[in-house]
Amino acid sequence: MQKIVQKFGGTSVGTIDRIRNVCSLINKELKNGNQVAVVSSAMSGETNKLVSLAENFDINKNKLEFDMIVSTGEQISIALISMALKEIGLKGKPLLGWQIPITGSNDFTKAKINKIDGKLILELMNNGEIPIIAGFQGIDKDNNIVTLGRGGSDTSAVAIAAAIRADRCDIYTDVDGVYTTDPRIVKNAKKLDKISYEEMLEFASLGAKVLQTRSVEMAMRHRVTVQVLSSQTGKTGTFLTKEDEKMENELVSGIAYSKDEANITLINILDKPGVATKIFTPLSEANINVDMIVQTGSENGNKINFTYTVSRKDLEQTISIMEKNKIDIEFERIITNNSLAKVSIVGLGMRTHTGVANKMFSALASKNINIHVISTSEIKISVLIDEDSIEKALNSLHSTFELDQK
Numbered sequence: 001m002q003k004i005v006q007k008f009g010g011t012s013v014g015t016i017d018r019i020r021n022v023c024s025l026i027n028k029e030l031k032n033g034n035q036v037a038v039v040s041s042a043m044s045g046e047t048n049k050l051v052s053l054a055e056n057f058d059i060n061k062n063k064l065e066f067d068m069i070v071s072t073g074e075q076i077s078i079a080l081i082s083m084a085l086k087e088i089g090l091k092g093k094p095l096l097g098w099q100i101p102i103t104g105s106n107d108f109t110k111a112k113i114n115k116i117d118g119k120l121i122l123e124l125m126n127n128g129e130i131p132i133i134a135g136f137q138g139i140d141k142d143n144n145i146v147t148l149g150r151g152g153s154d155t156s157a158v159a160i161a162a163a164i165r166a167d168r169c170d171i172y173t174d175v176d177g178v179y180t181t182d183p184r185i186v187k188n189a190k191k192l193d194k195i196s197y198e199e200m201l202e203f204a205s206l207g208a209k210v211l212q213t214r215s216v217e218m219a220m221r222h223r224v225t226v227q228v229l230s231s232q233t234g235k236t237g238t239f240l241t242k243e244d245e246k247m248e249n250e251l252v253s254g255i256a257y258s259k260d261e262a263n264i265t266l267i268n269i270l271d272k273p274g275v276a277t278k279i280f281t282p283l284s285e286a287n288i289n290v291d292m293i294v295q296t297g298s299e300n301g302n303k304i305n306f307t308y309t310v311s312r313k314d315l316e317q318t319i320s321i322m323e324k325n326k327i328d329i330e331f332e333r334i335i336t337n338n339s340l341a342k343v344s345i346v347g348l349g350m351r352t353h354t355g356v357a358n359k360m361f362s363a364l365a366s367k368n369i370n371i372h373v374i375s376t377s378e379i380k381i382s383v384l385i386d387e388d389s390i391e392k393a394l395n396s397l398h399s400t401f402e403l404d405q406k
């Protein structure tokens, strides 16, 4: 007998029919002799509706009320799942965050989970009942409802799996696993059987929207085995696990991309200590996330250029912050581009193999794709290219790194 957390949400619980389908996935696990705890997020579209309702008022003045409103989508879906379970003769118990309790930090709209008491969940499971827990929510030390950030039910599910020491946390979605790259762009993209936490963390933070990034961090920290699979088919999906020797030989496991890039170049800055902090302090104060950064070299006394990227929605604000600080930063002019995309190859093998970057650059060169900015980490190489080259770039990198042969 295994203890399994099953997480559903969005389109998987989008209609009553789909909720009945979820119940058959729960029943299947029970028939396999396993114990199940369910975590659900809201029905598809619900949270967006609730957000727009709340946005009729000033959110900054109403953070407590905002979380109280947007957390209600889950209350509906867990009760519906419980009703549908009853129809097929199973006993469920819908539970909100405070009933467990799931305690979080008191940061409305982006609370972190501090503690989950697994006692009630385990008691129910041992009693042959199915706890159906609302994702995305918890309570803070003052008993206020707090939410965990958009997509936060993934993190709830993994945290609950860690708290009850579940054997597995199955996250059901509308895709059947994690792919070598976007199958809508590269026809022979392949589903991965498994992927390491470290690689998945890169994919998630690069914008591959399968899992909330924090849920991957949580799984890595607590060594929770996570499976991403389709609620339509219920077929074996992709496992997130700790790395093994075989994975280390994998040069590149997948290619991610993001179209949400804009870059800013500050021209002719006087090269002296403190320049970088003058640029980035006002941006971080405005909560603008900077991603890639390049500073050109200079001969003594010469001027330099500084290029960095932000997400497109932040471009306008970034420009106005730069203009406001022009005298302090001492740059001559600013150039911007917001039709860029970032393409990243990710793989554990990069730690120990050389020549991966050059293989990437020469593949792109052979397709006449110009690289604007490059950045690397231990297991990732990212390049900034023109947005309209994405298709060519993904296809050429996918075959260069033989991902179609996985």
Ligand code: ASP
Pocket: 009, 010, 041, 042, 047, 048, 073, 135, 136, 149, 150, 151, 152, 153, 154
């Ligand atoms: N319902 C919440 C959202 O839409 C949480 C989740 O889906 O995981 O962001």
Ligand code: MG
Pocket: 009, 010, 151, 154, 210, 212
């Ligand atoms: Mg989600």
